[in-house]
Amino acid sequence: MRFLMHRLGFFALTLWAAITVNFFIPRLMPGDPASAMMARFHGRVNPAAIHAMEIAFGVDDQQSLWSQYVGYLHNTVTGNFGTSLTYFPLSVSSQIAQAVPWTLGLVGVATVLAFLGGTLIGTISGWRRGGTVDSIVPPVFVVTSALPYFWVGMMMILVFSVWTNGALPNDGAYSLDVVPGFTMPFITDVLRHALLPAMTVLITSIGGWILTMRNNMVTVLAEDYVRMGRAKGLSSRKIMYQYAARNALLPNLAGFAMSLGFVVAGAILVEYVFNYPGLGYMLLNAVNNLDYPLMQALFLMITVAVLVAVLICDFLTAWLDPRARSAS
Amino acid sequence: MSASILAGTPAPGTAEVPRRSSRRAGSGMLAAVRSNSKAMVGALLLLLFVVVAALPQLFTSIDTPDAHAFELGLPPSWDHPLGTTAFGQDIYAQLIYGTRQSLIIAVVVGGLATVLSVIVGVSAAYLGGATDSLLSAMTDVFLVVPTFPLIIVIAAYAGKGSLLVIIGVLVITGWSYGARQLRAQALSLRNRDFLESARVRGERRSYIIVCEVLPTMTSLILATFLGSALYAVLTAAGLQFIGLGDSSSLSWGTMLHWAQSNAALQSGQPLWVVAPGLCIALLGASFALLNYAFDEISNPALRPVRRSRGKRARS
Numbered sequence: 236m237r238f239l240m241h242r243l244g245f246f247a248l249t250l251w252a253a254i255t256v257n258f259f260i261p262r263l264m265p266g267d268p269a270s271a272m273m274a275r276f277h278g279r280v281n282p283a284a285i286h287a288m289e290i291a292f293g294v295d296d297q298q299s300l301w302s303q304y305v306g307y308l309h310n311t312v313t314g315n316f317g318t319s320l321t322y323f324p325l326s327v328s329s330q331i332a333q334a335v336p337w338t339l340g341l342v343g344v345a346t347v348l349a350f351l352g353g354t355l356i357g358t359i360s361g362w363r364r365g366g367t368v369d370s371i372v373p374p375v376f377v378v379t380s381a382l383p384y385f386w387v388g389m390m391m392i393l394v395f396s397v398w399t400n401g402a403l404p405n406d407g408a409y410s411l412d413v414v415p416g417f418t419m420p421f422i423t424d425v426l427r428h429a430l431l432p433a434m435t436v437l438i439t440s441i442g443g444w445i446l447t448m449r450n451n452m453v454t455v456l457a458e459d460y461v462r463m464g465r466a467k468g469l470s471s472r473k474i475m476y477q478y479a480a481r482n483a484l485l486p487n488l489a490g491f492a493m494s495l496g497f498v499v500a501g502a503i504l505v506e507y508v509f510n511y512p513g514l515g516y517m518l519l520n521a522v523n524n525l526d527y528p529l530m531q532a533l534f535l536m537i538t539v540a541v542l543v544a545v546l547i548c549d550f551l552t553a554w555l556d557p558r559a560r561s562a563s
Numbered sequence: 564m565s566a567s568i569l570a571g572t573p574a575p576g577t578a579e580v581p582r583r584s585s586r587r588a589g590s591g592m593l594a595a596v597r598s599n600s601k602a603m604v605g606a607l608l609l610l611l612f613v614v615v616a617a618l619p620q621l622f623t624s625i626d627t628p629d630a631h632a633f634e635l636g637l638p639p640s641w642d643h644p645l646g647t648t649a650f651g652q653d654i655y656a657q658l659i660y661g662t663r664q665s666l667i668i669a670v671v672v673g674g675l676a677t678v679l680s681v682i683v684g685v686s687a688a689y690l691g692g693a694t695d696s697l698l699s700a701m702t703d704v705f706l707v708v709p710t711f712p713l714i715i716v717i718a719a720y721a722g723k724g725s726l727l728v729i730i731g732v733l734v735i736t737g738w739s740y741g742a743r744q745l746r747a748q749a750l751s752l753r754n755r756d757f758l759e760s761a762r763v764r765g766e767r768r769s770y771i772i773v774c775e776v777l778p779t780m781t782s783l784i785l786a787t788f789l790g791s792a793l794y795a796v797l798t799a800a801g802l803q804f805i806g807l808g809d810s811s812s813l814s815w816g817t818m819l820h821w822a823q824s825n826a827a828l829q830s831g832q833p834l835w836v837v838a839p840g841l842c843i844a845l846l847g848a849s850f851a852l853l854n855y856a857f858d859e860i861s862n863p864a865l866r867p868v869r870r871s872r873g874k875r876a877r878s
Binding site (some may be wrong): 245248249252253256257260261373374377378380381382383384385386389390392393397446450492493495496497499500503504507508515518519522525530531533534537538541542545 | 601700703704706707708709710711712713715716717718719720740793794797798800801804805807819823828829833836837840843844847848850851852855858
């Protein structure tokens with residue numbers, strides 16, 4: 236219980252830090268972009284847009300910095316991110332709500348698949364130490380995990396889309412001539428569009444999990460309880476999955492939580508390469524259009540998503556590992 | 564942060580401590596690199612890139628790779644081994660001259676981030692108490708906040724980043740993983756006898772940290788450097804690719820940016836995309852291979868088993 240309380244406290248601390256950084260970045264930058272932006276837009280866009288930026292920046296000339304900060308915290312916590320400048324009369328929240336399912340579906344599923352697949356391959360590789368699998372796996376995946384995500388995406392487009400005369404789509408999340416809805420044609424169309432970006436995330440992120448899991452297995456296999464299991468005459472399969480892999484998995488889970496930031500970075504670029512309408516693609520568009528309210532809200536959303544994933548990992552660790560529950 | 568995965572060290576707290584003394588480490592490490600094939604491949608690749616970065620004029624006769632000097636979009640030929648860009652620049656010459664910036668970013672960011680990791684990690688472990696709690700909490704926050712979107716937001720406000728801005732941002736966001744690992748190792752060293760004896764001798768704290776603790780941690784510090792350098796190569800390339808670098812300077816990421824904005828893939832110029840990306844991948848792979856190999860060298864349990872290979876060969 237103490238472990239979980241501790242992690243929840245950390246969650247709150249990190250969230251607060253991210254929100255605060257978000258508040259101060261526009262103020263600390265040289266030339267005070269927040270004020271400059273407000274001055275630039277005054278008289279040119281309608282008052283509602285100005286108000287949107289006031290909410291996004293928490294800028295209000297009449298108030299002290301402290302009360303601006305408190306007002307900003309309040310707006311953020313209640314989900315009031317103001318109005319998007321690019322998609323003008325629409326609110327930032329509604330824009331984000333449209334992008335979230337695409338990112339969760341693509342990046343979420345691909346990441347979880349990479350983790351599960353990588354853990355399995357790593358388990359086998361570490362178990363058959365020096366076997367055929369193990370002599371190929373480490374060098375190959377050391378190299379694939381050093382590939383830039385966006386370039387792998389571009390290579391996928393080249394090989395499976397350009398060279399095959401468009402056998403697989405490389406642009407967007409679904410074709411414009413298919414009517415969205417829960418129909419078979421639409422679902423297959425979405426899956427076809429998701430295939431290349433998902434493969435990209437999978438190829439570049441699976442190596443890390445394989446290598447960590449393999450090395451964890453090697454370390455765990457030297458433990459006395461594994462030797463004990465062998466001495467008792469347990470089957471290899473049982474020792475491999477229930478003795479070694481279960482224990483090797485725990486540090487891998489912690490590693491999963493810590494590496495999520497890197498996966499998110501890669502996913503943003505993958506969405507950009509494939510024009511996939513998720514959070515990352517929207518973030519880069521917001522940057523190009525100087526849509527500051529949308530940009531700030533997106534950064535917070537991505538941070539919250541990562542923090543929630545980390546928290547889930549913590550809960551899983553607490554559930555799987557009695558030591559984490561009782562200690563500290 | 565992919566370094567986190569690559570380093571493949573067991574969870575913090577169970578981190579292996581190299582048992583060798585620091586004095587034997589130097590010569591032993593060189594021999595170990597020579598006997599480890601992954602380390603050899605990584606080291607040779609890195610050496611090649613260093614030579615190209617230092618003396619680009621040895622590899623190409625074109626000395627103004629940025630000039631729009633040739634016909635547009637030429638296919639590969641004897642004069643232009645990789646063809647020309649849609650602006651009429653020689654792709655091979657750009658590749659050669661672009662090496663320097665990518666390598667500088669990798670080495671400078673790797674070095675500075677490592678220094679920061681050592682300072683934060685080792686002082687957290689060695690000072691303990693409230694300082695440790697504060698520094699550890701800071702490290703953890705930096706570790707989980709997704710830094711790439713943060714970098715994008717900062718770069719958007721700061722305007723297009725010059726080389727200095729990119730290096731600064733990458734150092735600030737890239738030190739936390741190393742700091743966490745170094746802290747774990749320093750913590751496990753804290754109560755060793757040789758440090759106790761130094762304390763009993765009445766040595767100053769600064770002496771103990773610099774002359775006793777740090778030499779023992781050489782291999783992990785090296786791993787931290789390699790991991791940060793890999794992070795820097797990949798992240799800088801990503802930033803330049805989306806156009807947040809200095810788009811007039813020459814680097815592999817910038818080449819990819821121009822290739823993408825001219826739809827090089829769709830317009831039949833795949834080499835414009837393949838070549839710079841392959842260079843990024845190879846430079847990244849050289850750091851990753853060295854990193855993985857150092858892990859094997861410092862942790863003998865992970866080394867490949869030769870006996871079973873011999874058996875297979877005979878059968």
